[in-house]
Amino acid sequence: xxxxxxxxxxxxxxxxxxxxxxxxxxxxxxxxxxxxxxxxxxxxxxxxxxxxxxxxxxxxxxxxxxxxxxxxxxxxxxxxxxxxxxxxxxxxxxxxxxxxxxxxxxxxxxxxxxxxxxxxxxxxxxxxxxxxxxxxxxxxxxxxxxxxxxxxxxxxxxxxxxxxxxxxxxxxxxxxxxxxxxxxxxxxxxxxxxxxxxxxxxxxxxxxxxxxxxxxxxxxxxxxxxxxxxxxxxxxxxxxxxxxxxxxxxxxxxxxxxxxxxxxxxxxxxxxxxxxxxxxxxx
Numbered sequence: 001x002x003x004x005x006x007x008x009x010x011x012x013x014x015x016x017x018x019x020x021x022x023x024x025x026x027x028x029x030x031x032x033x034x035x036x037x038x039x040x041x042x043x044x045x046x047x048x049x050x051x052x053x054x055x056x057x058x059x060x061x062x063x064x065x066x067x068x069x070x071x072x073x074x075x076x077x078x079x080x081x082x083x084x085x086x087x088x089x090x091x092x093x094x095x096x097x098x099x100x101x102x103x104x105x106x107x108x109x110x111x112x113x114x115x116x117x118x119x120x121x122x123x124x125x126x127x128x129x130x131x132x133x134x135x136x137x138x139x140x141x142x143x144x145x146x147x148x149x150x151x152x153x154x155x156x157x158x159x160x161x162x163x164x165x166x167x168x169x170x171x172x173x174x175x176x177x178x179x180x181x182x183x184x185x186x187x188x189x190x191x192x193x194x195x196x197x198x199x200x201x202x203x204x205x206x207x208x209x210x211x212x213x214x215x216x217x218x219x220x221x222x223x224x225x226x227x228x229x230x231x232x233x234x235x236x237x238x239x240x241x242x243x244x245x246x247x248x249x250x251x252x253x254x255x256x257x258x259x260x261x262x263x264x265x266x267x268x269x270x271x272x273x274x275x276x277x278x279x280x281x282x283x
Contacts, residue, residue: 001041001046010022019032020032020033020034025209025210026209044069044072047069083240087119092214092215104174105131105132106130111222113129115245128247130223133223135176136175137177137226138157139177140180147231151229151258154190158190160256161227168225170193171193172193173191173194177196217238220238224251226242228253228254228255
């Protein structure tokens with residue numbers, strides 16, 4: 001691990017007051033005093049001593065792209081026990097469920113997504129079905145330049161989702177996106193069945209943008225079919241929720257290919273495991 005020049009152009013800029021600004025979850029009043037790039041390969045415990053062990057006088061520290069650090073026990077029993085125990089707030093679930101019922105004709109009984117009050121009592125008894133709609137996380141903003149090779153155009157998004165709606169015989173598609181108003185209006189014009197969650201002023205004041213994002217995740221998690229954005233933490237969390245609720249992988253681990261990519265761009269749902277005498281090999 002070492003400090004170095006940034007590999008990609010930083011998404012942060014210094015303003016006239018010397019404050020470092022960028023995308024801090026939509027909170028415009030948030031800024032940083034210092035910024036540096038660090039290159040690292042390894043597990044998250046590598047960061048404990050050099051960064052959290054006293055080498056800074058800062059009261060707050062943000063690790064952007066911190067999700068790329070591997071959990072020391074990632075994928076193991078302890079990891080999944082912890083992840084499954086992270087249940088969303090009942091208030092957020094209630095808002096999402098009311099929205100599902102009113103606009104998406106979806107409920108847990110018919111969708112086979114009923115979850116017990118205690119997460120420890122949940123076991124998969126067959127595959128979840130999901131509501132009569134598909135969902136997509138359409139990541140825009142900084143991904144348009146930081147991950148431009150992965151990001152499809154709005155027309156491409158509409159084309160792919162229209163095909164999936166026909167395939168799954170539904171007429172509604174729920175969209176979670178950080179796209180601009182103009183982008184979403186364009187997508188709506190191409191996808192008449194498009195639905196988005198628009199919080200009221202009271203909901204936005206109570207739950208902030210983070211709570212609204214969770215409501216979007218809940219709604220995406222309950223869809224009959226989901227398409228995410230490559231390398232997006234937001235999509236990862238939705239996929240984990242769908243795994244926990246027992247959705248099959250072919251309806252969960254999918255993404256929309258960029259315009260200039262082949263239609264069969266990397267799709268985790270199509271991966272298979274091949275075993276040899278030494279290791280587990282992904283193909």
